[in-house]
Amino acid sequence: MSMKVTTRQVDGITVLDLSGRITLGEGSVTLRDAVHDVLAKGSKKILLNLENISYIDSSGIGEMVSAFTSVKNAGGELKLLNLTKKVHDLLQITKLYTVFDIWDNEASAVSAFK
Amino acid sequence: MPENASHTPEAVERLMESTLESVDSAEELAVGLAERAGVDEDDLMKIGMAVRESMVNAVVHGNRYNANKKIRFTVTANSEHFTVRIADEGEGFDFTALPDPLAPENILRGSGRGIFLIRAFMDEVHFRQLHPGTELTLIKHRAPGQPAA
Numbered sequence: 001m002s003m004k005v006t007t008r009q010v011d012g013i014t015v016l017d018l019s020g021r022i023t024l025g026e027g028s029v030t031l032r033d034a035v036h037d038v039l040a041k042g043s044k045k046i047l048l049n050l051e052n053i054s055y056i057d058s059s060g061i062g063e064m065v066s067a068f069t070s071v072k073n074a075g076g077e078l079k080l081l082n083l084t085k086k087v088h089d090l091l092q093i094t095k096l097y098t099v100f101d102i103w104d105n106e107a108s109a110v111s112a113f114k
Numbered sequence: 115m116p117e118n119a120s121h122t123p124e125a126v127e128r129l130m131e132s133t134l135e136s137v138d139s140a141e142e143l144a145v146g147l148a149e150r151a152g153v154d155e156d157d158l159m160k161i162g163m164a165v166r167e168s169m170v171n172a173v174v175h176g177n178r179y180n181a182n183k184k185i186r187f188t189v190t191a192n193s194e195h196f197t198v199r200i201a202d203e204g205e206g207f208d209f210t211a212l213p214d215p216l217a218p219e220n221i222l223r224g225s226g227r228g229i230f231l232i233r234a235f236m237d238e239v240h241f242r243q244l245h246p247g248t249e250l251t252l253i254k255h256r257a258p259g260q261p262a263a
Contacts (some may be wrong), residue, residue, distance in 0.1 A: 058227040066224040
């Protein structure tokens with residue numbers, strides 16, 4: 001199953017609802033394109049909703065890190081929402097859990113953007 | 115013993131193309147055999163991910179998608195071990211000189227976590243230089259009392 005992205009706006013924050021697998025190839029490219037599209041449209045506050053991500057590999061992790069860096073370099077913020085246990089564990093193993101700003105409640109996450 | 119034990123092969127061996135489709139196939143084969151062998155769900159995920167990362171290395175970094183180069187993929191299960199071997203025909207690499215992806219200077223890199231995750235998810239990981247190529251052996255120890263395939 002490839003990855004799908006739907007985009008919505010909540011109080012000036014762009015929420016990307018991701019579903020499927022973020023793996024080398026289509027999934028990683030879809031995420032990269034989605035984040036670049038948001039930045040190109042001038043939005044710099046991005047919330048990645050990972051609730052329906054069933055699987056992520058090292059390429060997908062790398063793509064999330066690259067997205068985080070791209071948004072930060074553009075003067076924006078990227079936060080993560082609703083990690084599954086698998087993704088949570090992966091971010092802990094790779095010590096990225098403390099790098100990302102991670103939330104399990106959308107309203108709180110949206111409020112946390114400066 | 116699982117119900118279908120008599121119908122389940124104890125080993126799977128395939129010669130695979132250097133494509134991302136082979137990555138998916140290898141993961142499915144390994145997880146399928148592990149599942150039939152009675153490996154628990156948590157270890158199924160770890161085996162699947164380790165196989166996926168190893169196959170990506172073989173396809174992308176080893177054989178560099180070269181259609182003339184193949185990947186030999188073998189899975190075996192017995193009462194003590196679940197073992198996967200993945201051998202490419204690439205130029206090989208120095209697996210003793212991989213950067214630590216947890217080091218502060220590497221933590222925000224967009225790549226370089228594959229081998230680290232393989233080691234994190236499997237009980238043993240062995241590298242062997244072939245001529246040409248690299249062989250990775252991934253081993254998950256079976257808990258006492260788990261059935262063989």
